[in-house]
Each structure stands twice: as structure tokens, then as C-alpha cells.
Amino acid sequence: MTAVADARIAAPPKGSSRDLAGTGTLLKLALRRDRVMMPIWVLCLGLSASSTVSRLDSSYDTAAKRADLAADMNGNGSTRALFGAAFDDSLGALTVWRVGAFLCVFAAIMSLLIVIRHTREEEETGRQEALSSGMVGRRAGLTSALITVGIANGAIALLIAASLAGQGGRGALALGLAVGLSGMVFGAIAAVAAQVTENARVARGLASAAVGVAFVLRMGGDAAKDASDGSSHILVWLSPLGWAENARPFADERWWALLLLVALTAVAIGVAYALAGRRDVGASFFASRPGPPAGGPGLGSVYGLAWRLQRGTLLAWAAGLAFAGAVFGGIADGAEDFLGDSDSTRDTFIRMGGQEGLTDAFLASMVGILGLVVTIHTASAVLRLRSEETDQRAEPLLANAVSRVHWAASHLAVAFLGPIVILAAGGLALGVAYGAASGDLGGELPRVLGATLLQAPAVWVITSIAVFLFGVLPKFTAATWGVVGFVVAIGWLGPAMDLSQSVMNLSPFGHLPKVPGGDITAAPFLWMLLLTAALLAAGLAGLRRRDMSN
Incomplete structure (x- = not known):
């Protein structure tokens, strides 16, 4: 009876800080493993916007040329579908039109790869189980992965904001946050995918499908309607990438649109944490069904x-x-x-x-x-x-x-x-x-x-x-x-x-x-x-x- 009581006292209560034990150590390990690829992602995405500004400035050196370009771009659904809408004719706004949508997509891809690598892939290979046998909490791996992806997206946001500050501080900050928060949204969605499947490949597929659906919704909505009148098609509002677009950097920024990204990130992270606490290490939240007793001829x-x-x-x-x-x-x-x-x-x-x-x-x-x-x-x-x-x-x-x-x-x-x-x-x-x-x-x-x-x-x-x-x-x-x-x-x-x-x-x-x-x-x-x-x-x-x- 005493042994049972002692075991109950020793067991960490559900949701306690012991679930996060070892997070710092796992975070250092994740950053070490990503010490090459993550800086490459950050530099490529962070510096893309500034190089685009230089090219646009040399090609459209007058306000009249930039105004004509913005009007032309908004006049046809083909380019709106691919690049998005142009909400203003400043160099900053044209830069957002040219590369903003792609930066958000690439930040999303980077984020889902990082999260899956340090969560489901660790469990699939058995490394997480070995770590969990020591002083590592149940949610430490998930937490370290989310912090890692947060560091990467934060660095991208800061680099974009710094590189475009000369075009307007508010717009530069809005674009940096839109890209960084887009990455965080899909990093959090990847964290959920890592809980509902036992296979890292399937988890990457689910998270990638979410990015693809979001991009297609945004693309279809922009193709269907010109947003220069201040309103966007309903399909755009069904996509997190559409929310990032509607933050409208360098065009009377809508900061509240970024709050939608923050809210979805928080909800997805909450779901991932809840699922992580209700399954065994290495298993998915939904139990795998047994297969047929005998394999087919194939x-x-x-x-x-x-x-x-x-x-x-x-x-x-x-x-x-x-x-x-x-x-x-x-x-x-x-x-x-x-x-x-x-x-x-x-x-x-x-x-x-x-x-x-x-x-x-x-x-x-x-x-x-x-x-x-x-x-x-x-x-x-x-x-x-x-x-x-x-x-x-x-x-x-x-x-x-x-x-x-x-x-x-x-x-x-x-x-x-x-x-x-x-x-x-x-x-x-x-x-x-x-x-x-x-x-x-x-x-x-x-x-x-x-x-x-x-x-x-x-x-x-x-x-x-x-x-x-x-x-x-x-x-x-x-x-x-x-x-x-x-x-x-x-x-x-x-x-x-x-x-x-x-x-x-x-x-x-x-x-x-x-x-x-x-x-x-x-x-x-x-x-x-x-x-x-x-x-x-x-x-x-x-x-x-x-x-x-x-």
C-alpha cells in the first residue's frame, strides 16, 4: 500500500511542469541538428524581398510607371492568381505583390519540415522513446520543436523587416510578421499532423496538403475578384495565406488580419498539446486498425x-x-x-x-x-x-x-x-x-x-x-x-x-x-x-x- 502511495506521489500530475522537463536540452539538440539548413532557409527568405525592391526600383523609377504597373496587375485574374493582388503602387507594396505569397509558402514548408523532423520522425526512429526513458517530459519534444520553428520564423520576420525598413517601417514590420506568422500557422498544423499519424512521411503529406489547399484557395479567390476596391473574395478569407495577404503591408496595414494567424496558431498548438498528452510515445492519437489476417496476392x-x-x-x-x-x-x-x-x-x-x-x-x-x-x-x-x-x-x-x-x-x-x-x-x-x-x-x-x-x-x-x-x-x-x-x-x-x-x-x-x-x-x-x-x-x-x- 505504501509503495502504491509513493508511486502516486512520484508520478507527475497531468499537465504539470514535469511534462516539459528536458525541453532546453532538446532545444539545443534541435538547433544543433539544424545549424546548417535553418540559417540557409532564413537568409534566402529574409533577403529575397530586399533584392526584389532593387530590381523594381530600377525598372519602375517613376510614380507613374508604378501606378500603371499596379493597375495592370490588378486588371487580370491570371497574375492575381499567381502573385496575389497589389494594394498600392509604392515600391514596398509592389515588392509584397511580387514575392509576398511565395515567401509565406516557403516559410510554411520550412516550418512543417522542422516540426515533423523533431517530433514524429524522432518517435518513428525510436529516439524519442529512448530520451523519454530519462528525465524528459511527455511534451518536451513537441515544445522544443515549436520553439525551434519559432526562432526560425522570428529571424525571418526580423530580417525582412530590417531589409525593407527603408520603404516604411510599418509596412516592413507587417510583411515580416505576415511571413513569420504564416510559417508558425503551418508549423502548428504540422504539430497536429504529427499527433494523428504514426508515420513521418504521412504527417509531412498532411501538412503539405494543408499548405497546398491554402494556396489554391487564395489563388482561386484572387483570380475571381479584384481586391483593389478594399474587399476580398470569400475563398481568400478561407485561407491562412489569404489572411497574410490581407494584412496589406505598405497599404494601410490591417494589423487585425495578423491576429487571425495568431489565433489559428494558438488553437493548433493547443490541439497538438492536448493530443500529445493522450497517446503513447511512438503511437498516434487514433489507434491503428489491425490488417487482414492474410495478405493479398499482390x-x-x-x-x-x-x-x-x-x-x-x-x-x-x-x-x-x-x-x-x-x-x-x-x-x-x-x-x-x-x-x-x-x-x-x-x-x-x-x-x-x-x-x-x-x-x-x-x-x-x-x-x-x-x-x-x-x-x-x-x-x-x-x-x-x-x-x-x-x-x-x-x-x-x-x-x-x-x-x-x-x-x-x-x-x-x-x-x-x-x-x-x-x-x-x-x-x-x-x-x-x-x-x-x-x-x-x-x-x-x-x-x-x-x-x-x-x-x-x-x-x-x-x-x-x-x-x-x-x-x-x-x-x-x-x-x-x-x-x-x-x-x-x-x-x-x-x-x-x-x-x-x-x-x-x-x-x-x-x-x-x-x-x-x-x-x-x-x-x-x-x-x-x-x-x-x-x-x-x-x-x-x-x-x-x-x-x-x-
């Missing part, structure tokens, strides 16, 4: 197993890109009327999509965006190999008559063929939507679909880099996300920031022809395929020689 080989593990994600990506392609195709038909009157926007789309006509340039830029997004899926598909290895699920397979290369090939088949399926879905939707809007479905569909599928070799280069890291440098496999982030950032922000072609060529997408509309040559495709084959062979050779689970 699970009789490693290829069937890999397909079973990856098919849900693949089909979800295909559906998502089909939706995005339909939206892009629907707004492409009106692009030429607007882009012909806006020198800056025309130049940006020509840099993204080529010289062969403004509508083709717009379509090519949309095709390029679809290709960039698919790199996230292909990286995730390869990294599934690493998670299978570290979670000891690969070892039972390899103990049978299954070679390492055979096992890896089962997942790589999805990693290499999956992008074809996803790009085909996006290109088909883009071609159908644009062809129907332009009245030439039979002529436009084949060339738009073909242009989309030509993104595959560049995607495969990223796939092969992930395979190389997995096979040769397994401890650095997570660096694949850094490669993906770098490539996506160059593809999306590079044209708007007027980066040199030598910098753009650091991405494999910089070597692709600008299609539809541009000339196609075989050389870049051959070089990319050779590079893909070389990295793939090196990665598989390394996998055959190295120790597993290292």
Missing part, C-alpha cells in the same frame, strides 16, 4: 509491397496536380491580354517560360511549376527506403532471398515512374482546361501534355541525387530536402529576382527547353539522363557495400 513480392506502401501518396499527388493543372489552365487563356501591357510581369514570365509568345510563356511557366512540385513527391518516395531501413522493417525482407538492389528497386520503380503518372495527370488537366477555354482542345492538349511530361528528366535528376545520398551517405539522406528546397526556390523566385542564368543553371530545370513554344534539342535531356544513370548506379553500388541501419 504482396507476394517486394514490388507489390512497395506499391502497397506508396500507392496512396502517389494517387493523392496525381489528384492534387490534376486540380492545380485545371486551375492554371482555366486562367491561362486571359494571360496574353494582361502580360502584353506589363513590362515587369512579361519579363518574369518570359524568363520562366520562354520567348515564343506570352500565352505560351505563361503555360510554360505553369508547366515548370508542376515539375518543381513533383520533386517533393519523388524525394519522399526515395526517402521511404531510409525510413524502412531505420525502422528495421527492411531487415526481415533482406533476411530472405531478396537482394538489397532488388529491394531498393521496388521503391525506386515508384520514385521514377510515379512522376510520369503525376505529371501526366497535371498536364492532362492543364491541357484540357486551357484547350476548352481557348476553343482548340484538339490542338492544345497534345502539346501541353507533352511539355509537362518533358519535365520528367529534371525530376529524375533529383531522384538520383536522393538515391546517391541514401546509398553512399545514408546519414545525410535528409539533405535531399535541402536540394529540393534549393531547386524549388530557384525555379519560383529566380525569375522574379532576376538571377543570372548561371545561377538558374544550378537547377536541372534551368536546362530544360521552355515548352510549349520553345525549340526542343536532345542535348540537355541526354546529359540529364546520363547524370541520372551515373548517380543511380553509384547509389546502388554504395547500398550493396555499406552496413545497413547506419
Whole structure:
């Protein structure tokens, strides 16, 4: 009886400060692990706005030019959908229009990756359970992850505010807070996703889907209605990214819109903390259901197993890109009327999509965006190999008559063929939507679909880099996300920031022809395929020689 009483006294009450024991130590560990990638994210996002100001100032050096630009931008749904509305014609407001939406999206992506890495991924690998056996509280890991992402977003907000202070302190602070709070919102949503699933890959998928839905809602609302009259479409108000837009930096700031971001962040964090206190370490809040007593005939080989593990994600990506392609195709038909009157926007789309006509340039830029997004899926598909290895699920397979290369090939088949399926879905939707809007479905569909599928070799280069890291440098496999982030950032922000072609060529997408509309040559495709084959062979050779689970 005494022992039971002593145990009750020793056990920390639910919700006590002991739940946070060890938070400081875990925070130091998280900052150490992210000591390279987090500063890169912060510097890239924090300095993007200031470089955009310089370019706009040189291109539009008079108030009349800036006023015409703002009026042109707000006059067409195509550019409102992609960049958002311009609420004023000052340099600061035009900078917000040009890069504000993308900065919020990238801050969101950075945040969800950080939070998932230091919460669900720690539990999935078993490290959190080992730590919890010591003096580490139940919610310490979640708290340290949120503090880490708060530090990153705070640094981004301060850097943006400092770099744009010359354009107006209030507007600079409003933009910095809008970007930083957007990151915090999706970091908190990622924390919730980490509680409701047992798999880090699925948690990243859920959080990424939330970012995608928010962006599409904001994009659809801005395309449907010009917000220059002071009101926004209802779809914009359904998106946290729309709330950040409606903070209206450098345009009579609406500080109360930022409070919506704060409120959603607080609610999501509260939900994450509540769920974290009601589940076991390593488990999800919703208990996993037992599977059937016997596997189907498709699970009789490693290829069937890999397909079973990856098919849900693949089909979800295909559906998502089909939706995005339909939206892009629907707004492409009106692009030429607007882009012909806006020198800056025309130049940006020509840099993204080529010289062969403004509508083709717009379509090519949309095709390029679809290709960039698919790199996230292909990286995730390869990294599934690493998670299978570290979670000891690969070892039972390899103990049978299954070679390492055979096992890896089962997942790589999805990693290499999956992008074809996803790009085909996006290109088909883009071609159908644009062809129907332009009245030439039979002529436009084949060339738009073909242009989309030509993104595959560049995607495969990223796939092969992930395979190389997995096979040769397994401890650095997570660096694949850094490669993906770098490539996506160059593809999306590079044209708007007027980066040199030598910098753009650091991405494999910089070597692709600008299609539809541009000339196609075989050389870049051959070089990319050779590079893909070389990295793939090196990665598989390394996998055959190295120790597993290292």
C-alpha cells in the first residue's frame, strides 16, 4: 500500500511542469541538428524581398510607371492568381505583390519540415522513446520543436523587416510578421499532423496538403475578384495565406488580419498539446486498425509491397496536380491580354517560360511549376527506403532471398515512374482546361501534355541525387530536402529576382527547353539522363557495400 502511495506521489500530475522537463536540452539538440539548413532557409527568405525592391526600383523609377504597373496587375485574374493582388503602387507594396505569397509558402514548408523532423520522425526512429526513458517530459519534444520553428520564423520576420525598413517601417514590420506568422500557422498544423499519424512521411503529406489547399484557395479567390476596391473574395478569407495577404503591408496595414494567424496558431498548438498528452510515445492519437489476417496476392513480392506502401501518396499527388493543372489552365487563356501591357510581369514570365509568345510563356511557366512540385513527391518516395531501413522493417525482407538492389528497386520503380503518372495527370488537366477555354482542345492538349511530361528528366535528376545520398551517405539522406528546397526556390523566385542564368543553371530545370513554344534539342535531356544513370548506379553500388541501419 505504501509503495502504491509513493508511486502516486512520484508520478507527475497531468499537465504539470514535469511534462516539459528536458525541453532546453532538446532545444539545443534541435538547433544543433539544424545549424546548417535553418540559417540557409532564413537568409534566402529574409533577403529575397530586399533584392526584389532593387530590381523594381530600377525598372519602375517613376510614380507613374508604378501606378500603371499596379493597375495592370490588378486588371487580370491570371497574375492575381499567381502573385496575389497589389494594394498600392509604392515600391514596398509592389515588392509584397511580387514575392509576398511565395515567401509565406516557403516559410510554411520550412516550418512543417522542422516540426515533423523533431517530433514524429524522432518517435518513428525510436529516439524519442529512448530520451523519454530519462528525465524528459511527455511534451518536451513537441515544445522544443515549436520553439525551434519559432526562432526560425522570428529571424525571418526580423530580417525582412530590417531589409525593407527603408520603404516604411510599418509596412516592413507587417510583411515580416505576415511571413513569420504564416510559417508558425503551418508549423502548428504540422504539430497536429504529427499527433494523428504514426508515420513521418504521412504527417509531412498532411501538412503539405494543408499548405497546398491554402494556396489554391487564395489563388482561386484572387483570380475571381479584384481586391483593389478594399474587399476580398470569400475563398481568400478561407485561407491562412489569404489572411497574410490581407494584412496589406505598405497599404494601410490591417494589423487585425495578423491576429487571425495568431489565433489559428494558438488553437493548433493547443490541439497538438492536448493530443500529445493522450497517446503513447511512438503511437498516434487514433489507434491503428489491425490488417487482414492474410495478405493479398499482390504482396507476394517486394514490388507489390512497395506499391502497397506508396500507392496512396502517389494517387493523392496525381489528384492534387490534376486540380492545380485545371486551375492554371482555366486562367491561362486571359494571360496574353494582361502580360502584353506589363513590362515587369512579361519579363518574369518570359524568363520562366520562354520567348515564343506570352500565352505560351505563361503555360510554360505553369508547366515548370508542376515539375518543381513533383520533386517533393519523388524525394519522399526515395526517402521511404531510409525510413524502412531505420525502422528495421527492411531487415526481415533482406533476411530472405531478396537482394538489397532488388529491394531498393521496388521503391525506386515508384520514385521514377510515379512522376510520369503525376505529371501526366497535371498536364492532362492543364491541357484540357486551357484547350476548352481557348476553343482548340484538339490542338492544345497534345502539346501541353507533352511539355509537362518533358519535365520528367529534371525530376529524375533529383531522384538520383536522393538515391546517391541514401546509398553512399545514408546519414545525410535528409539533405535531399535541402536540394529540393534549393531547386524549388530557384525555379519560383529566380525569375522574379532576376538571377543570372548561371545561377538558374544550378537547377536541372534551368536546362530544360521552355515548352510549349520553345525549340526542343536532345542535348540537355541526354546529359540529364546520363547524370541520372551515373548517380543511380553509384547509389546502388554504395547500398550493396555499406552496413545497413547506419
